[in-house]
Amino acid sequence: xxxxxxxxxxxxxxxxxxxxxxxxxxxxxxxxxxxxxxxxxxxxxxxxxxxxxxxxxxxxxxxxxxxxxxxxxxxxxxxxxxxxxxxxxxxxxxxxxxxxxxxxxxxxxxxxxxxxxxxxxxxxxxxxxxxxxxxxxxxxxxxxxxxxxxxxxxxxxxxxxxxxxxxxxxxxxxxxxxxxxxxxxxxxxxxxxxxxxxxxxxxxxxxxxxxxxxxxxxxxxxxxxxxxxxxxxxxxxxxxxxxxxxxxxxxxxxxxxxxxxxxxxxxxxxxxxxxxxxxxxxxxxxxxxxxxx
Numbered sequence: 001x002x003x004x005x006x007x008x009x010x011x012x013x014x015x016x017x018x019x020x021x022x023x024x025x026x027x028x029x030x031x032x033x034x035x036x037x038x039x040x041x042x043x044x045x046x047x048x049x050x051x052x053x054x055x056x057x058x059x060x061x062x063x064x065x066x067x068x069x070x071x072x073x074x075x076x077x078x079x080x081x082x083x084x085x086x087x088x089x090x091x092x093x094x095x096x097x098x099x100x101x102x103x104x105x106x107x108x109x110x111x112x113x114x115x116x117x118x119x120x121x122x123x124x125x126x127x128x129x130x131x132x133x134x135x136x137x138x139x140x141x142x143x144x145x146x147x148x149x150x151x152x153x154x155x156x157x158x159x160x161x162x163x164x165x166x167x168x169x170x171x172x173x174x175x176x177x178x179x180x181x182x183x184x185x186x187x188x189x190x191x192x193x194x195x196x197x198x199x200x201x202x203x204x205x206x207x208x209x210x211x212x213x214x215x216x217x218x219x220x221x222x223x224x225x226x227x228x229x230x231x232x233x234x235x236x237x238x239x240x241x242x243x244x245x246x247x248x249x250x251x252x253x254x255x256x257x258x259x260x261x262x263x264x265x266x267x268x269x270x271x272x273x274x275x276x277x278x279x280x281x282x283x284x285x286x287x288x289x290x291x292x293x
Contacts, residue, residue, distance in 0.1 A: 012183035015142075016114040017173055017199065018107075019191035020125035020132060023209045024139060025102040026232045030075055030127040032102065036094040042082055072126075072163070076149065079128075080158030084151055088130050095134050103139065104229040107209075111140055114188070120180070124172055124199065126165040143180075145172045170198035190227075194218065 021028050037043045079087075111121055123136040123144040132146035150159040164172060177184050185204040189196075194214035200206035208219040208226045219226050 012186055013120070013181050014118075014186035014188075015120040015122050015177070015180070015182045016111070017122045017124055017187065017189040017203065018111070018141070019193070019196055019199075019209075020123055020127060020135065022192040023190055023229075024104060024107040024111075024123070025099060025135070026104060026229075027102055028127070029099065029125065029131050029135060032098045033091060033094065033131065036090050036098060037087075040086070040090055042086075042090075043078065072160070072165075075128075076158055076160060079149065079156045082156050084130065084154055084156065091131055092134055095138065099135055099138070102232050105231040105233040106227070106229040108139060110190075115140065119188075120182075122173075122176060124164055124169050126163065126169070143176070145169075145176065166195055167198045169196060170202050173199055173202050191215070200224070 018024055021030075025032075034043065114121060120142040121140060123132065123139075123141040123146075125132045125144070125146045127146055129144075129146040129148050132144055136144035145164055147160060147164045148162040150157040150161045162168070173187075173189070174184070176182070177187065184202055187203040188205040188207065189200050189203040190207050190209050191200060192208070192210045192215065193212055197215065197218065200208075206219075206224050208215050208224055210229055211219060211226060216226065218224075
């Protein structure tokens with residue numbers, strides 16, 4: 001009996017959009033590298049203390065527009081003249097020391113659940129792309145978009161080309177959805193800050209994570225889910241074998257030198273290191289007997 005060919009049904013695609021700071025990690029990714037930058041001579045003790053104060057502002061007052069504007073101006077001025085390649089190298093070499101202990105166990109579990117449901121993971125962050133890229137790869141994001149600073153002669157010029165914040169972040173989500181064929185009505189978004197309200201309003205399923213007072217109020221008024229993430233657990237604590245750690249370390253190092261020229265374009269960047277990170281993520285899905293999660 002002849003069975004006619006049937007064209008495959010094109011199903012709508014969906015993604016989960018994640019903010020980074022205080023949503024996936026406990027704290028500010030941009031400020032987390034202050035100590036390694038000091039060790040390498042990029043900043044002095046006074047700047048380090050200012051960074052600690054800025055971190056305190058984030059914790060106490062939340063990432064409102066005034067606080068974020070202060071941080072943006074200070075970080076932009078601080079980075080002027082730094083060599084881009086050196087920053088990438090420092091981030092890659094110290095990622096396990098600085099960021100790993102800050103990653104919320106609840107966030108990684110949620111990311112894995114979305115991936116199991118066939119949804120892509122997109123990270124959108126106001127932090128700089130040199131910091132965000134390896135973190136996005138580390139937690140298993142498919143693509144990311146972050147703030148991009150202008151450069152001249154391989155050094156930061158003290159200006160911002162694209163600020164992935166507020167309405168700009170929401171516009172980025174719309175653009176990514178159009179490029180990738182996501183149905184925004186089926187997509188999800190997670191953030192801690194009222195400044196990401198435009199992003200949360202873009203998707204069909206917004207969720208507040210560790211929300212500041214303003215976002216919590218909006219979430220309660222609109223009936224949005226509110227999640228509390230409180231367990232930062234070093235990702236390596238979940239690994240059961242040395243080879244998995246080696247794969248993770250090699251992938252982070254490779255990200256420091258590979259593919260970054262593509263970031264000069266204002267678009268979401270797919271992460272080429274995902275293939276290398278598959279064994280690492282597979283072990284995340286199979287908790288060890290000694291897992292602290």
